[in-house]
Amino acid sequence: MIGNDIVDLELAKTQSNWQRKGFLTKIFTSQERQMIEQAKDPFRLVWLFWSMKESAYKCYVQKKKVRFFAPKKFQCELITNNQGLVLIDNEFYKTHSKLTNKFILTEASAVQNKSIENGYFELNNSTPKRSSSIVRNKLKDAISINMKLPVEKFSIKKNALGIPYVYRGTKQLQVSISMTHHGNFGAYSILNQEA
16 A cells, blocks of 8 residues: 655645644644754754655555544654654554655555555646646656556546546556645656566
8 A cells, every 4th residue: 555645835824824823723733743843954844744744644544444534533743854763553554755945745555565656747737637637647657667558458447535546447556546636736646566
């Protein structure tokens, strides 16, 4: 299982007031809030923790087959400035983040020592619908190369929970994928479960 999340930091500055009353309490554990309050750059840590929670949530939903909104149930721990763990219901998800001045991208995985392929890119001020299409097409191109399968020989379909799967005809392939976009950035992740 693989999950990812990207945060456009410029858009986050204008779209969300993380300092408003109750926001941190609703989203973060007391330990996470303490780390945010003590951070040199609390804004970046807020969005790093958010992306860690979101990427782990995508993995968790794949496993448990249920959607919900309870971000405080996902407890973040930083190992280094770009590696961490997210704990929920006694299950750990390892995270790896790319932190730039423009975006934060996090991938989470429940498996170890597996090959993960990813890509991230600018969306050039696309609409959300167009951004979604761009990310999907870039993911399809990467799957085609990764699995040595022509693009027209497979499809990506989401189930009722919004989890994307790769199909060849009616057969679901053993690959875990995740897509994300926010503002001017998009990304995909591929975990070939047969690798």
